[in-house]
Amino acid sequence: MRVVVADDSILLREGVVRVLEDDGFEVVGQAGDAEDLLRKVGAHQPDVAVVDIRMPPNLTDDGLQAAKKIRAEYPGTGVLVLSQYLEESYALDLVADSAEGVGYLLKDRVAEIDRFTESVRRVGSGGSALDPEVVSHLLGRRRREDPLEVLTAREREVLGLMAEGRSNIAIAESLVVTERAVEKHVTSIFSKLDLAPTAEDHRRVLAVLTYVKAIGE
Amino acid sequence: MSSVSNLRQKLNLLMVLGILAGAGGAVMIALAHQEVDHPVVEITLRVLTGWTWLAVGIFAWWRRPDNPFGKWMVFTSFAWMAQFLTYANSSLVFTFGLVIAYVFPFALIQTLVRFPTGRIESRTDRWVLRLVVVALLLVLLAIFFTTTDNFGIEDGPRNLLLLTDSPTVSAVLFIIANACAIVLVLALIHSFTTKYSAASPPVRRLIGPVLWTSTALLALLGVSSIFSIAELDAAEVITGIVSAVTAMLLPLAFLVGLARSKLVRGQALGRMLERVAHETDPVKMQEAVAEALGDPSVELAFWLPDTRQYVDARGLPTSEPEPNSGRAASVVSMDGRKVALIVHEGALLEEPEKIEAVSRGAALAFENARLEAEVRANVAELRASRVRIVEAGDAARREIERNLHDGAQQNLISLALKLQMARSRVESDPRGAIEILDGAGAELEQTMAELRELARGIHPAVLSDRGLDAALLALAHRAPLPVEVGEMPDGRLPEPVEAAAYYVVAESLTNVVRYAEASRAKVDISRAGGIVRIRIADDGVGGADPSQGSGLNGLADRIAALDGSLALDSPIGEGTVVEVVIPCG
Secondary structure, three states, rough: OOEEEEEEEEEEEHHHHHHHHHOOOEEEEEEOOOOHHHHHHOOOOOOOOEOOOOOOOOOOOHHHHHHHHHHHOOOEEEEEEEOOOOOOHHHHHHHOOOOOOOEEEEEHHOOHHHHHHHHHHHHHOOEEEEOOHHHHHHHHHOOOOOHHHOOOOHHHHHHHHHHHHOHHHHHHHHHOOOOHHHHHHHHHHHHHOOOOOOOOHHHHHHHHHHHHHHHHH | OOOHHHHHHHHHHHHHHHHHHHHHHHHHHHHHOOOOOOOOHHHHHHHHHHHOOOOHHHHHHHHHHOOOOHHHHHHHHHHHHHHHHHHOOOOOHHHHHHHHOOOOHHHHHHHHOOOOOOOOHHHHHHHHHHHHHHHHHHHHHOOOOOHHHHHOOOOOOOOOOOOOOOOOHHHHHHHHHHHHHHHHHHHHHHHHHHHHOOOOOHHHHHHHHHHHHHHHHHHHHHHHHHHHHHHHHHHHHHHHHHHHHHHHHHHHHHHHHHHHHHHHHHHHHHHHHHHOOOOOOOOHHHHHHHHHOOOOOOOOEEEEEEOOEEEEEOOOOOOOOOOOOOOEEEEEEEOOOEEEEEEEEEHHOOOHHHHHHHHHHHHHHHHHHHHHHHHHHHHHHHHHHHHHHHHHHHHHHHHHHHHHHHHHHHHHHHHHHHHHHHHHHHHOOHHHHHHHHHHHHHHHHHHHHHHHHHHHHHOHHHHHHOOHHHHHHHHHHHHHEEEEEEEOOOOOOOOOHHHHHHHHHHHHHHHHHHHHHOOOOEEEEEEEEOOOEEEEEEEOOOOOOOOOOHHHHHHHHHHOOOOOEEEEEEOOOOEEEEEEEOOOO
């Protein structure tokens, strides 16, 4: 899988590159700012770009803006945005149209090498990766009447993992249950929340997020 | 004082001369060989006209020495009386009188045109005066061709300038001159009407009587010229008498105008004082003054001594009117201090007493309004400074956040990553793992140094622990150029003063490093007489501009909060000195 890595901190960027290369990714380009990133993505058309949210020139959310542009112009390139701090609004902004090929992770996660590389791979193959912390924030919001109360504890766990962008197999591994059991939970969740059932993982993420967002407002 | 007494002497002398001239004229008419129909009427009318002009002219001169109008009136009176010489029996004096008699129309028209400012205001007036000279030269020329018979004198002095008696030439010249006179009259009437309609009501009250009397006089002279061309002698005589009476009344019209405008002013002034005394709103005050002066265009400007500028009734900066804008400004002062400016129509300068009275009456109220404007300006400045302080706090917080996220946090993530990588290599590649761990150690040290630097930027611990002396020495050591820490106060200063001093020095040194191209800098702090003086000097290129958003601007608020002040002296090529003074009891 071909990757472009963009981060203005050289030290960290090289660490990420090394981790990815060790895991078998082919890092085809590195960028230090948003413009450089867009240029390299245009030139290499990689499967995925790993992008720091705060980069020159403005040092605000340049990475996020670049990510949206990449998604619009190069549908074949997924974007995984890394952020020093978590803002739900950034995450929701990113998946607003489609959760296909996008990810939003707390930067600290790169140190959890296996999960990180798995997220990169997922985003690179058109899936999604939302940081568990963002998901738990979204699901854990206090509401006067919580529609999620109808779910069992296990179903909530499955919902959270779905929102992170994981596939049924991954969820099964994570919860140490069979894939079959996960499928059952998913069907139950969708019917309890009155959502149209869908098989594809990334559609599922968006459905869940839209729902969570809707009840949050 | 001496100029006033000089003036008085001069005017006294002129008065005596004028009285003598009039008396001499009376004698001359009485003894004239010429046929004078009604000597008593003639003498009374002519001498009285001369003296009236003289008296009013001298009064106007005394009242406004700097307005040439009075001088012109006096001149006109003498020109009038010079005409008496034509009654002389001596041919020499008669001939001289014949020539000099034509100075009177010149003087009269000059005076009328120059009313009331004493200046020639329009191009029309300038042309009128040129035409007057042409017409008078033509008449003078006619003297060379006219015998005394033609002047109506049969048995008397002779015209010594007579070249040849040519009634035709003489008549033609007189007709041309009279035609000129008609044109002149029309032009002058037009000029007066324009002047009158352009004036504001109070100015109209002043100039109206003179302008209308003049217009009547000119109309009569015009008609007289027509009669002269038409050779209607009887009608010419009648209009001559009427115009002589009008000429005598003209100076009186001036006095009437003056009295009228004074009367109205007195009432308006009383009303204004009543209104202004109870008024604190500058806009309403301006309206009251406008009404009192009868000039709706009046604007007030209040002087703010602190910022050395005028502000208008709304508190916006304003300035004095341009010299040739047709507007003028009169200063209102109190106890010798400038308080305000009344900006008004230029013609109002002709009534200085009026403006003087309004100024004096309103000075106290203006002073109050000025103080209020000052307080308002201070409050606005205070509010702005509060906003700036909050903004500066936010900016500082943003910077700290950025430094933490972009510096320390990145480094820590990178470290975590390295530790993970090392861990996964411990068994398969122990040498590689050690290499990674070594790198991680170096990175950790760098991170700690960054954090220390960041913390010091937020607040230097040494400042609160060991005081200004130690903090500044540390600052000086870290600076990339030699910084001498000179005089330092004994003992500790109040905490806010120490902090302000520290940040002033820190910011100034940052500026020195960035812009000054200096080879060295010196810091002195002294405490004397309840005042702390902080001075940072460098030997750099100078030319620092305080308005160009240097960090010193932000510090100005901190210093102002302590009632201190900041001064920057930075002549090009001579280094920069920042001096801050903070009261410290």
